[in-house]
Amino acid sequence: MYSSRGTTFALAAGTTRTATIPGISAAGADADLRVHTPSADAELLAFGRTVSAPVVPVSPTGCPTPAVVTRAAFEALGGGATGGEIAGVAGDPLRTLVLDCGLARPTAAPTVDLGATPGADVREPVAVPDAGSTVERAREVGRALHGDRLIVGETVPGGTTTAMGVLAALGERPAVSSSFPENPLERKREVVDAGLAASDLAPGGCSGDPLRAIRLLGDPTLAGVTGLVAGALDAGLGVTLAGGTQLATAGLLLRHAGVDDPLALATTSFVADDDSADVVSLAADADLDLTVTDPGFADDHPAMAAYRRGEAKEGVGMGGALALADEADALAAARERLVAVYDRVVGDGSTDDGSASDGEDGRDGQDDGDGAEVEAR
């Protein structure tokens, strides 16, 4: 009668001024648009299209946001959608939950207000002034979750740089990935070194003090994720961190907090194949049970081709959503839905307006979308 089953798929969505540093983030076509990316990603997850956000996020070269892939995976899992909702794996409820970890622009998606403000530039002395309250509020929400499992991802432009900052502060290997095909590691290291200096911190200076690491060198999504996970563990849920090196960093933060529960990390083959990063070692360092899912993007469709070129790689819980699809033997269906979702949100939408699309395959309009036509709807 009263089911305690089901999965909550949570998204920690936030912004920082770190993302305005030139050359470190491809999560948006340019710096002015990048600040909208997390708000738009939340709408794509909740509604399957943008609503109040002015654009569908794309990289400077037109690679669509991983939110498109995550949403496609959920649609393949059998759900329609709306605010909050979603799908269901073989009758197992799947719900989404967006945490507002310092959004800087409006979103029409339903969000949990954690009272978080956008993060500062990590080169300032304090990067996340309200890290403590954000962790505590997120933990309250985590404790209120029902079901078997929490899967949690992030959307925060510049997030691999703040993750690198946190890894440095914790004294862990700073082996982060990038949304660019070529990881601007030197640029990130300079930024992190400046951040350590501004915070008067030596590498490893926050070992065993994860809250301080987030506060001085991190971003508000790391506060939201670690708080939510801690609360979900309190409530007895199993937890999968859905993402690459940023979520591995969240795992390390939890280990530095003394959390010794089993934790899983689900990421994409694009992150695992990133030689400039080392998600495998980070996962091992944090004792995370790693799942790598290859979505099988063999198609020349513009969305798939961009990922095959090494763009974006991960984000918006993409690795976790693909792992769910893989569990349900629905990766092929997810690829089909990706074409449909891409057409709906990037193309002219003529074949799939997202409101009544049972049985259509969404391929009719796939030539319309080339990543350069992204407009507000």
Added chain:
Amino acid sequence: MYSSRGTTFALAAGTTRTATIPGISAAGADADLRVHTPSADAELLAFGRTVSAPVVPVSPTGCPTPAVVTRAAFEALGGGATGGEIAGVAGDPLRTLVLDCGLARPTAAPTVDLGATPGADVREPVAVPDAGSTVERAREVGRALHGDRLIVGETVPGGTTTAMGVLAALGERPAVSSSFPENPLERKREVVDAGLAASDLAPGGCSGDPLRAIRLLGDPTLAGVTGLVAGALDAGLGVTLAGGTQLATAGLLLRHAGVDDPLALATTSFVADDDSADVVSLAADADLDLTVTDPGFADDHPAMAAYRRGEAKEGVGMGGALALADEADALAAARERLVAVYDRVVGDGSTDDGSASDGEDGRDGQDDGDGAEVEAR
């Protein structure tokens, strides 16, 4: 594969200074607590318990908020819950969506931010300064909804008084109900008359101009509901207004806006049996297809007994949730879950912490809750 089925159960949650007028609202134990009621109701709907709200809303005499009944109906329909989620009627996805129509206190529930501020006192010249933008933003969200059906309810203390104000402004019969067993109609009429005078308006002065009626005499949930419904109709969904005379008022607002789509109204037998109001005539005036559901509260359980005494009557979409339960032949199950939810949120929670309760009937602790022990959790 991609299901367009399913129901969105939306809740327009807001506050007004009208609710601070003594003697017009029982949606909270006292005026200081009443301002938390919509925030707490949203948490009860989303999580099945309060999270950041300081109290479970009760009337001055201890009748628990209708959110407890609505939540119980959803649990009976087979869902667990969390932020956003929920149940499912025979495999038909059921999702919740809370619209922030001017909440005055934090809520841990996921909410759509419409940019609405709390309403003023209707005795001021303008009651809802941002009515226009709230309607427009809600309409955008309504257009983004998927599925077959929208069911929409409200939680706004003092809402029958603002509904009466709008009915007067529209020139419709001011036949509103009350959360008190004895409807303080004279008090409400005085307030509405003062509001008309302050707005320099004669009865019927806003006939054909529903937005002006909300702006001058209404509350922000009426803006949220009418905008959301208009958008959902644009998107091709069927719409059920879930509530009593306030939702009938929303129906009349839509008719004054020229909307001629079929609309349903689902309310409780407690409202239909309220001789001081006339929901049947209001529904007829607005051409609403009326469903009245009697939840069969024959038990002496404190929650059920209070409703039988005529307290609360409706709210938080209770009539719509009960209609869904009735459609699924689950009213008996809803009553059982009501006992469990009441024990969880009002009692000591010893038998049902809301996190893993398959198969328990929640009755063990029912003597603990008497409505006077309501505390923050």
